[in-house]
Amino acid sequence: MIRRIANDRxxxxxxxxxxxxxxxxxxxxxxxxxxxxxxxxxxxxxxxxIWRNAAAFNPDKAGVYxxxxxxxxxxxxxxxxxDKLRTVSSDDLWQQFPAEKNRDEGDLNARFARNLIxxxxxxxxxxLYNVYFEGKSHSVVAKERGMPLGSVKSSLRLAINRLxxxxxxxxx
Amino acid sequence: MMQHPDQxxxxxxxxxxxxxxxxxxxxCHLEICEDCRQQSAGFEALGGxxxxxxxxxxxxxxxxxxxxxxxxxxxxxxxPDRPAKGGSTPRPLRxxxxxxxxxxxxxxxxxxxxxxxPVTDGRHVARLIRLKAGTAVPRHxxxxxxxxxxxxxxxxxxxxxxxxxSFIVTDPALEHQPTATPDxxxxxxxxxxxxxxxxxxxxxxxxxxxx
Numbered sequence: 001m002i003r004r005i006a007n008d009r010x011x012x013x014x015x016x017x018x019x020x021x022x023x024x025x026x027x028x029x030x031x032x033x034x035x036x037x038x039x040x041x042x043x044x045x046x047x048x049x050i051w052r053n054a055a056a057f058n059p060d061k062a063g064v065y066x067x068x069x070x071x072x073x074x075x076x077x078x079x080x081x082x083d084k085l086r087t088v089s090s091d092d093l094w095q096q097f098p099a100e101k102n103r104d105e106g107d108l109n110a111r112f113a114r115n116l117i118x119x120x121x122x123x124x125x126x127x128l129y130n131v132y133f134e135g136k137s138h139s140v141v142a143k144e145r146g147m148p149l150g151s152v153k154s155s156l157r158l159a160i161n162r163l164x165x166x167x168x169x170x171x172x
Numbered sequence: 173m174m175q176h177p178d179q180x181x182x183x184x185x186x187x188x189x190x191x192x193x194x195x196x197x198x199x200c201h202l203e204i205c206e207d208c209r210q211q212s213a214g215f216e217a218l219g220g221x222x223x224x225x226x227x228x229x230x231x232x233x234x235x236x237x238x239x240x241x242x243x244x245x246x247x248x249x250x251x252p253d254r255p256a257k258g259g260s261t262p263r264p265l266r267x268x269x270x271x272x273x274x275x276x277x278x279x280x281x282x283x284x285x286x287x288x289x290p291v292t293d294g295r296h297v298a299r300l301i302r303l304k305a306g307t308a309v310p311r312h313x314x315x316x317x318x319x320x321x322x323x324x325x326x327x328x329x330x331x332x333x334x335x336x337x338s339f340i341v342t343d344p345a346l347e348h349q350p351t352a353t354p355d356x357x358x359x360x361x362x363x364x365x366x367x368x369x370x371x372x373x374x375x376x377x378x379x380x381x382x383x
Contacts, residue, residue, distance in 0.1 A: 011243060022231050023231065026228070026229040027228050040231050040232075048239065051243055062217065065223045065224045066223075068220070076188060081191070087191075087293055088195055089267075091267075093195050112211065113217030116218055117218065128218070129218075129222050133219055163183070167211055
């Protein structure tokens with residue numbers, strides 16, 4: 001689909017992609033705590049960037065959802081930053097659409113990511129999402145999930161320990 | 173010994189929650205460390221997985237129409253990336269300081285020079301530090317978190333030896349005396365927590381009135 005968008009500037013393919021992922025992007029934007037209209041604008045900016053830069057998408061490196069996730073992440077940082085030149089922009093942190101394509105590195109990343117997702121127990125992964133990907137405090141997470149605060153903290157610790165082990169294993 | 177940022181920092185970075193001076197230090201590290209780059213990409217994929225399985229919140233139809241109407245005006249406009257090659261300054265710092273570490277107008281005198289990196293995030297102070305080859309910084313202790321990313325050269329202290337590329341988190345309790353290796357000047361990005369410094373400044377202002 002992205003290839004059709006990139007090569008043929010295919011609006012129909014883009015509309016299909018929009019139907020597939022805009023609701024998910026919006027769901028995530030809302031979970032980040034953005035107000036309805038801010039979330040919708042962020043989703044539109046993200047999809048516009050996907051349209052503009054579809055040629056840079058490299059399926060060897062990441063899946064569509066991962067790519068879309070990184071674009072939304074970057075757009076959000078830059079919206080928060082607005083015109084403040086002395087604060088950090090997403091351009092400083094990541095090369096947005098790097099030209100060099102390293103297939104080996106892409107394969108390794110994909111394998112590492114698959115292991116991460118497979119080996120993390122679901123609850124730990126969800127708490128990891130709540131805390132790091134949605135920016136919620138431990139007590140908010142505890143309240144939302146109806147868990148004692150101590151259990152949230154220990155799940156998070158277990159998740160991070162598991163990530164450490166996976167990292168060490170992937171180096172061997 | 174090459175030191176790396178821990179998983180918590182990498183996951184915060186990958187999820188977009190480290191868009192500050194500390195994030196710049198991690199970005200400088202990722203530029204030269206393939207292992208950490210790979211981990212960070214893995215955490216981005218976790219984000220992708222979250223996006224895939226999240227409960228969708230549909231947008232109103234008008235949003236789709238207005239976006240489709242903007243596509244023509246928004247045709248190919250590749251975003252300009254700053255060149256990956258060039259001077260010795262890591263890419264993440266090039267908007268803030270000279271492209272080449274040797275072209276930086278270092279301040280201070282003696283063996284240890286510095287240059288303030290003009291990043292304002294309200295939480296940290298970032299500086300470049302240049303320690304002349306074979307010399308040592310006076311023995312000191314940190315008041316709070318300090319992260320050091322070695323950009324050039326290497327140094328050692330009472331804990332160990334750190335090679336180029338190391339990302340070092342200094343324990344505030346540690347009293348140490350970093351010494352650059354004899355062959356080359358050691359250049360680091362140092363990021364410290366700002367709150368303590370500001371509190372002290374305020375306290376200094378407030379104190380006379382308290383007396």
